[in-house]
């Protein structure tokens with residue numbers, strides 16, 4: 291049987307609460323995603339603590355800097371043995387190449403294309419004259435040619451990216467169950483739609499972590515997959 295593709299985004303300020311939530315739903319998710327909020331608050335210590343839950347850890351640090359600095363950051367996290375690390379495709383080809391070369395063994399390096407919180411108006415406000423779909427495909431192509439394992443994109447683009455990059459590893463956030471609150475996300479699909487379109491990993495945060503009953507929410511999502 292395939293591993294559960296859901297990585298739970300633990301965007302919570304307290305370490306004890308994050309660990310308790312991860313343990314509670316651990317039988318109904320495939321991994322844990324620790325992002326900027328968690329890492330800035332709890333650093334390496336927090337990651338070591340969450341490893342005790344026994345699931346793969348995805349470190350979503352969205353690195354974006356000059357190639358030398360990003361390579362140094364990648365080396366500094368080897369010890370945390372992440373299964374997946376994010377960098378920003380907008381950092382350019384050399385940055386992506388150096389990040390991949392500096393990554394630890396068994397660590398997938400994936401590039402964020404267009405954040406799921408952005409729409410076409412947001413892109414034009416930062417001087418990008420392409421719609422999110424075209425821009426995501428363009429950056430996916432760049433990430434592929436830079437030798438990365440895959441990309442992060444919304445469920446609207448993952449099908450098209452999958453067609454042109456057959457063996458890529460595709461991380462899809464911005465997921466909402468059919469009746470879910472969208473919040474700050476702008477390009478959303480349901481977990482099932484993302485999986486059917488070719489997502490390798492489904493990143494889900496608030497629909498589980500802010501649910502009245504997180505265990506029931508995780509089980510309900512699992513049942514749709």
Ligand SMILES: O=C(O)c1cc(=O)[nH]c(=O)n1[C@@H]1O[C@H](COP(=O)(O)O)[C@@H](O)[C@H]1O
Nearest residue numbers: 299325350405406442463464493494495496
């Ligand atoms: O890299 C990510 O994981 C990411 C990329 C992106 O484009 N959009 C996005 O929402 N994310 C992350 O995915 C998670 C989504 O959380 P929820 O919106 O609460 O499900 C957050 O931890 C975001 O940091």
